[in-house]
Amino acid sequence: MRLAKELKEMPKKRWTLDDIREYFAQHEIRISVYRLKIFEYLINERTHPTAEEIYRQLKKELPSLSPGTVYNTLRYFLEKKIIQQVNVENNEARYDATLSWHGHLKCLGCGKVFDVHIENxxxxxxxxxxxxxxxxxxxGLCPECLKRKKY
Amino acid sequence: MRLAKELKEMPKKRWTLDDIREYFAQHEIRISVYRLKIFEYLINERTHPTAEEIYRQLKKELPSLSPGTVYNTLRYFLEKKIIQQVNVENNEARYDATLSWHGHLKCLGCGKVFDVHIENxxxxxxxxxxxxxxxxxxxGLCPECLKRKKY
DNA sequence: CAAAATATTAAAATGAGTATAAATTTATAT
DNA sequence: ATATAAATTTATACTCATTTTAATATTTTG
Structure with a gap:
């Protein structure tokens, strides 16, 4: 059994924009189109993306988005404590909308970041x-990369 | 190597340049003035400095030192596995010549980085x-900063 | 709806770190 | 000790992630 599977089995449904609107209201976060979309991306994709990855993905859908907005919005979310920063590699800041206490493993083969359960x-x-x-x-290396000798 | 462990476990407080010369020889690290001084700074000061801090301190004593040398030398030491990188804050790489498994706490008041013993x-x-x-x-905050309310 | 407050944009600035080529230092073989 | 080749260091220019700035647009409030 792999970690990724364990997490996927946790029945977390996708958040709608209205769920997020409500969540923002609870946390006294002013609503804007980009804030909603950036948070939606973080909470629904759960890939621990960098600011650049978020920008690149959302740009497809929202062509007027600028990188500065992504950086500023992430910094704002951190201040409001609705996301946490993940730093496995010190030259890339990644972000996670899951606030629970857990670790992160970056696979040196594929670059994916996995959640790690801390038992003690x-x-x-x-x-x-x-x-x-x-x-x-x-x-380290994920099972997939170990199997395919991608390293 | 056989002698490496012996040296690592030596109850020596401050290392002399000759200790470091010997240690470098054991790890197949070619000797140069800057390598000796940079490693000496790391092993004797134990403040988990950034490259910039090392540069600023050693520059006083060795005015011809350039920042590139500090960055290159630290990268080289990492490759040779005689130091480890510490990344508490993701925008600043810090370095530690202690190789044992331990954590690091950065005080948000004074900026000092403390070693943390991991029991389990x-x-x-x-x-x-x-x-x-x-x-x-x-x-977090260190006892000193908590006492002086420096935060 | 209009005014005030806040968010976003694009561009420039910053700062850590890397690459490079020429100059210097080190290891070694005389 | 000196010559030589190999490796290191310097200085400079660059890259890349992120922040700041100042003008413009959007959102909220009265």
């Missing part, structure tokens, strides 16, 4: 510190 | 994957 984590020596964020990033 | 980590759903690297990065 125990840290030492943090007495007196206050922790706001935890990020676990792995690098 | 259990991941799920990685059957069929091959893992090469694991990185744990935390963001």
């Amino acid at each position: 984590l125990k840290l030492g020596g943090l007495e007196g510190f206050e922790i706001f964020e935890k990020h676990l990033g792995l690098k | 980590l259990k991941l799920g759903g990685l059957e069929g994957f091959e893992i090469f690297e694991k990185h744990l990065g935390l963001k």
